[in-house]
Amino acid sequence: MARTATQLARDTPELWSPVWAEVAVALSAHWRAGRGHLLTEDALRLSAVVALGDAGVDPSRVTADVPEPVLRQGVADLVVDGLSGVVVQLRYSAARTDSRPAAVPMGELLGDVMRLGCVPARRRWVVQVISARTMSHLASAADRHSLVWPSEVGRRLVVERGALEWLPAAAQRAVGRAPWQLPVVATCTDVLAVHGELALFALEVETPGAPPPGGEAELGEVGPRRRDEPPESPRGTARADILDAVRRILAASDQDTFGVEEVVADLSARGSRFAAATVRTMLTSHMCADVRGRGIAAFDDVERVGPGTYRLRAGR
Incomplete structure (x- = not known):
């Protein structure tokens, strides 16, 4: 028919x-x-x-x-x-x-x-x-x-x-x-x-995600990020997966710091679709509050405390 x-x-x-x-x-x-x-x-x-x-x-x-x-x-x-x-x-x-x-x-x-x-x-x-x-x-x-x-x-x-x-x-x-x-x-x-x-x-x-309670759906332009609180990333993105890995690592340790390679190993063991180089770049550049410059997403999720060592910032 x-x-x-x-x-x-x-x-x-x-x-x-x-x-x-x-x-x-x-x-x-x-x-x-x-x-x-x-x-x-x-x-x-x-x-x-x-x-x-x-x-x-x-x-x-x-x-x-x-x-x-x-x-x-x-x-x-x-x-x-x-x-x-x-x-x-x-x-x-x-x-x-x-x-x-x-x-x-x-x-x-x-x-x-x-x-x-x-x-x-x-x-x-x-x-x-x-x-x-x-x-x-x-x-x-x-x-x-x-x-x-x-x-x-x-x-x-x-x-x-x-x-x-x-x-x-x-x-x-x-x-x-x-x-x-x-x-x-x-x-x-x-x-x-x-x-x-x-x-x-x-x-x-698909239809864009529903607006958060009491707010509007995110509207924005491609360009330099405002230095305010970044929105949550959808599940399954590199940033969201890295944050999940960091929280698992910190929950299993007695320290408040973690290593880049620990995150890479955690995601690799879980079959992450993101390459190790992608994870490293995302974590050490786009998610790090100490990094600035053109093309940097500036999520400010972590801060560098030493070579290859980072701390999750408050509220993350």
Whole structure:
């Protein structure tokens, strides 16, 4: 039985997977026919419209380039049932490798995710066709900045203020400066082969976290951190995992100090997804009150008391 656009707007991500799969098949057919070098985001959008039609969505319910100032170029690439229904942002890169520094496409994708997080739609999708090799490079670069990159099905990208503030300058410029509602979470639901190394990555952007009791959801801009109390990091981020490890270490000892390598060993033993170098950098730079400078998140969670030795600050 054909599904209506309203049903699609309320469906689970799994019910959207056939739509993205049909898009990938259509793009692949163009490549096999020798038209791959002619494909752009317009071809990606038209393929999505056709796939939605095959799913039972009447074309009258689908619109393109819908004005929405917060989005890239001020428009939503594809909308089903208006901006309160389903909003899809599209990116297409046919290059097998990206000649730009990894920080630039990283910032672009983060910007798409963050902008969609500000749109009051029932469902939000970022659909990107990019080289799988480039996506792998992005995942490696993101890991160095304590981000879990959505390069595989089921991976969740958590965008919080701290994560943005220690990004490279090139990534920050690509993200842009605007008020964001944070944190924003995006989950990779589909990775579909298109041609050669090209693959389609579908990310669903979740509704931003609910405001804390008696307060508003965090709004902020990428840029220097104010020297006030930092917000709590979402569970599963590098900072949150490190703080948990520090508290375990201190609870098991008679001292109020701990070593960097103790934290690395604790997280490694628990199967942390963060590399040892990421943990060290996060702890000794971004979480240390004694470190200042450009690109430092300045959470001020710990203070240095000696070589490789730190103390958890009061209130942490």
